Amino acid sequence: MELPRPGSIPEPAVRRLSLYLRELENFQRNNRLTISSKQLGESLRLTDAQVRKDLAYFGQFGRPGIGYRVVDLVSRLRHILGTDRDWNVVLVGAGNIGKALSSYRGFGSKGFNIVAVFDNDASKVGKRLGTFVVRPLSELTRAVQELSARLAILAVPADGAQDVADQLVAAGIRGLLNFAPVSLTVPKGIAVNAVDVAVQLEQLAFQTMLFD
Amino acid sequence: MELPRPGSIPEPAVRRLSLYLRELENFQRNNRLTISSKQLGESLRLTDAQVRKDLAYFGQFGRPGIGYRVVDLVSRLRHILGTDRDWNVVLVGAGNIGKALSSYRGFGSKGFNIVAVFDNDASKVGKRLGTFVVRPLSELTRAVQELSARLAILAVPADGAQDVADQLVAAGIRGLLNFAPVSLTVPKGIAVNAVDVAVQLEQLAFQTMLFD
DNA sequence: ACGTGTGAAGTCGTTCACAGCG
DNA sequence: CGCTGTGAACGACTTCACACGT
Numbered sequence A, B: 001m002e003l004p005r006p007g008s009i010p011e012p013a014v015r016r017l018s019l020y021l022r023e024l025e026n027f028q029r030n031n032r033l034t035i036s037s038k039q040l041g042e043s044l045r046l047t048d049a050q051v052r053k054d055l056a057y058f059g060q061f062g063r064p065g066i067g068y069r070v071v072d073l074v075s076r077l078r079h080i081l082g083t084d085r086d087w088n089v090v091l092v093g094a095g096n097i098g099k100a101l102s103s104y105r106g107f108g109s110k111g112f113n114i115v116a117v118f119d120n121d122a123s124k125v126g127k128r129l130g131t132f133v134v135r136p137l138s139e140l141t142r143a144v145q146e147l148s149a150r151l152a153i154l155a156v157p158a159d160g161a162q163d164v165a166d167q168l169v170a171a172g173i174r175g176l177l178n179f180a181p182v183s184l185t186v187p188k189g190i191a192v193n194a195v196d197v198a199v200q201l202e203q204l205a206f207q208t209m210l211f212d
Numbered sequence C: 001a002c003g004t005g006t007g008a009a010g011t012c013g014t015t016c017a018c019a020g021c022g
Numbered sequence D: 001c002g003c004t005g006t007g008a009a010c011g012a013c014t015t016c017a018c019a020c021g022t
Helices: A013-031 A035-042 A048-056 A070-081 A097-101 A137-146 A159-169 A197-209 B012-030 B037-044 B049-054 B070-081 B098-103 B137-146 B157-169 B197-209
Strands: A067-069 A086-093 A111-116 A149-152 A174-176 A189-196 B067-069 B088-091 B112-118 B132-135 B151-154 B175-180 B191-194
Touching: A013 A035, A013 A048, A035 A048, A035 A067, A035 A097, A035 B037, A048 A197, A067 A070, A067 B191, A070 B132, A070 B151, A070 B191, A070 B197, A086 A137, A086 A159, A086 B197, A097 A111, A097 B070, A097 B098, A111 A137, A111 B197, A137 A159, A149 A159, A149 B151, A149 B197, A159 A174, A174 B197, A189 B197, A197 B012, A197 B070, A197 B088, A197 B112, A197 B151, A197 B175, B012 B037, B037 B049, B037 B067, B049 B151, B067 B070, B088 B137, B098 B112, B112 B137, B151 B157, B157 B175
Parallel strands: A086 A111, A086 A149, A149 A174, A174 A189, B088 B112, B088 B151, B112 B132, B151 B175, B175 B191
Antiparallel strands: none
């Protein structure tokens, strides 16, 4: 039931795990009881073998001749990915993106709770952002520790991002979701994922040109 | 100078191309004249061999003993990725995410121009969203064609996403950036990229658990 | 018969290591 | 000497194909 030797699992398989979970939650909403690797694969344009192999890295969840029980697989995947616990998340940056994220519904059901919002712009500190009061960066270290926040979302301009990242790491944050268009340098043991919308559009532009 | 046989280029290499360009633009801002594969790789935590191999898929841009001229490489990569032209983009969804994207600075310099915003919520249609007036979905097809929009950003709730995607494809859109937490089905020849913030946090949660 | 789990085979991507240019 | 461009070696990921459980 616990996680198997992590080094042996392909990274792409872990990424797909989140997608399996998302699809399964949809099937669950439709009261689907069981699902085969073929059907789950089709909804994501993957082969059945791929789905079985990915799931098998983490355990034996299916029954030959039947498939996977949706409810069981959902709870197994939630446990593996950690979304059966609560995760306190701090948000740095009260600009456009920060504002959107602070009011995004869809975190809560996954166990992610934004617990504080920070910005170093004096004109924003003290103001409300959704249900939060924006706090100055000087309070960041103390707040991270008092709130036991393990994850952070970084939604600040590019030129301040590395500096804030350093502060977050020093405060004890373990994972960082970076919306700034820069590559961050962090110590080993700190996880970083990046979302760069401009890069995504660039990739789309390239892909569409291939068909002309 | 034109794009080489596309099928022969690894997909991950294309993704990294955008990151190379982003870093190079930073170096350019700092008036850096030339850069080696080693230095470019270090800024992104990649090996020098990886950088050289990736760039070599698209041409011979460097000079032995010297490295790459930053200005040249930037303009080459822009041309390859298509950001040396203009791309008209329509945005569907005037909620939190749509609002943030409509005022995001950082698209323009990459050649991406949002040219219209749509929503099917009657309470939003007609209202301003930044500099845009929100238009009803019924105008989408006509607008896409009149504005020659080739890309679309989808920032609507999950349950409406596939439906809107179908309309966008029918209207002639060639690439789709999907912020809704569902997997979209589109015809061959249409490019889709997805951004799911909850999935990103899930991956961070998993990665941080590996170190405990 | 249906469908999983899994070694084995095959494909794809990365790293190595070096010839050759500046 | 520094550094690129690139075949060859290596390793990682995916697909195949089948034994086995239901």
